[in-house]
Amino acid sequence: MxxxxxxxxxxxxxxxxxxxxxxxxxxxxxxxxxxxxxxxxxxxxxxxxxxxxxxxxxxxxxxxxxxxxxxxxxxxxxxxxxxxxxxxxxxxxxxxxxxxxxxxxxxxxxxxxxxxxxxxxxxxxxxxxxxxxxxxxxxxxxxxxxxxxxxxxxxxxxxxxxxxxxxxxxxxxxxxxxxxxxxxxxxxxxxxxxxxxxxxAKSSYTLKVGKEAFYRQADMEQAEAYAYCSQVMAENMLSEDAQEGIDAFLNKRQPCWKGR
CATH class of the missing domain: 3.90.226.10 (2-enoyl-CoA Hydratase; Chain A, domain 1)
Known part of the structure; x- marks a missing residue:
């Protein structure tokens, strides 16, 4: 085989x-x-x-x-x-x-x-x-x-x-x-x-960011994990997909993901 x-x-x-x-x-x-x-x-x-x-x-x-x-x-x-x-x-x-x-x-x-x-x-x-x-x-x-x-x-x-x-x-x-x-x-x-x-059906970029952060923060002390995840979220907020997703939510439409 x-x-x-x-x-x-x-x-x-x-x-x-x-x-x-x-x-x-x-x-x-x-x-x-x-x-x-x-x-x-x-x-x-x-x-x-x-x-x-x-x-x-x-x-x-x-x-x-x-x-x-x-x-x-x-x-x-x-x-x-x-x-x-x-x-x-x-x-x-x-x-x-x-x-x-x-x-x-x-x-x-x-x-x-x-x-x-x-x-x-x-x-x-x-x-x-x-x-x-x-x-x-x-x-x-x-x-x-x-x-x-x-x-x-x-x-x-x-x-x-x-x-x-x-x-x-x-x-x-x-x-x-x-x-x-x-x-x-x-x-x-x-x-x-x-x-x-x-x-x-979710943004591939958001899934990537979230999965990586999940495993990295799991072995950190709580304060370190919060500091790290806060930075991750701030960077995530600046992504095209986050901007698109928020706009789609506020305007009650389906998002069109770009994967970035």
């Missing part, structure tokens, strides 16, 4: 739909698969016609985590370092591209697959989806998934998942903040499409 075919992309209504295409392996994140995702995401980042991204998995589940068969076929520290550094690049790319990334989750999302969900800006799941960070069960603590998980959910909830390795259902994942909503499987596609297209 070629690098590109491991990830399938289709664009519709300013939304890029990315599907991990390894159904025979529960969409496990092999090196090539992660590299393909990074390639697509970085390419999307340069495409001004795309204003939102939906990430999903083919077959029976969203993503089962790293490809353990690949990692144990010819074990070496160099392979492990490359695997985990590529995983880190993938998770950071999701949060660094200007477009919001929405996870559409079904079946299972475990280990690095759960990390993938936690790294996306928004996440919606079928209500029969199961989530876990089960590395502890096989002697491999989910340390890199822990980074994303502890930034998405309460620490004690994250620790319970990491220490027990137990599966949790979508309703629990929603209650702890790992996903935005759990929906009936037949409603998932329609709901995610509605959210993605609602976001894609």
């Amino acid at each position: 070629s690098e590109q075919s491991m990830v399938v992309q289709r664009n519709k209504n300013a939304v890029a739909w990315l599907t991990i295409n390894r159904p025979e392996a529960y969409n496990a994140l092999s090196l090539e698969c992660m590299q393909a995702l990074i390639y697509h995401l970085k390419d999307i980042a340069k495409d001004r016609s795309v204003r939102a991204v939906v990430l999903s998995g083919s077959g029976k589940g969203f993503c089962a985590g790293h490809d353990l068969k690949e990692m144990t076929a010819e074990p070496s520290e160099a392979l492990y370092q490359q695997t985990f550094s590529t995983c880190v690049e993938l998770m950071q790319t999701i949060q660094q591209i200007p477009q919001p990334v929405i996870a559409k989750v079904h079946g299972i999302a475990t280990a690095a697959g759960c990390q993938l969900v936690a790294s996306c800006d928004l996440a919606y799941a079928a209500d029969n989806t199961r989530f876990a960070t089960p590395g502890v069960n096989i002697g491999l603590f989910c340390s890199t998934p822990m980074v994303a998980l502890t930034r998405a959910v309460h620490r004690k909830q994250a620790m319970e998942m990491l220490l027990t390795g137990q599966m949790i259902m979508a309703d629990k994942a929603q209650s702890i903040g790992l996903i935005n909503a759990a929906l009936a499987p037949e409603q998932l596609e329609e709901h995610v499409t509605e959210i993605a297209e609602q976001i894609a």
Whole structure:
């Protein structure tokens, strides 16, 4: 399977739909698969016609985590370092591209697959989806998934998942903040499409500014965050799209975004 075919992309209504295409392996994140995702995401980042991204998995589940068969076929520290550094690049790319990334989750999302969900800006799941960070069960603590998980959910909830390795259902994942909503499987596609297209109707410039500021301020002290975000808003106010949006609001018309 070629690098590109491991990830399938289709664009519709300013939304890029990315599907991990390894159904025979529960969409496990092999090196090539992660590299393909990074390639697509970085390419999307340069495409001004795309204003939102939906990430999903083919077959029976969203993503089962790293490809353990690949990692144990010819074990070496160099392979492990490359695997985990590529995983880190993938998770950071999701949060660094200007477009919001929405996870559409079904079946299972475990280990690095759960990390993938936690790294996306928004996440919606079928209500029969199961989530876990089960590395502890096989002697491999989910340390890199822990980074994303502890930034998405309460620490004690994250620790319970990491220490027990137990599966949790979508309703629990929603209650702890790992996903935005759990929906009936037949409603998932329609709901995610509605959210993605609602976001894609906004100014691409404003989305870029807001997403970047969200992640930068999250690790700041409150006073520093307010100072930074005040400057961001002042600069945002001077943009063409903010001027257009305010004028459209005051004059009760639809805005015409320029993306700047």
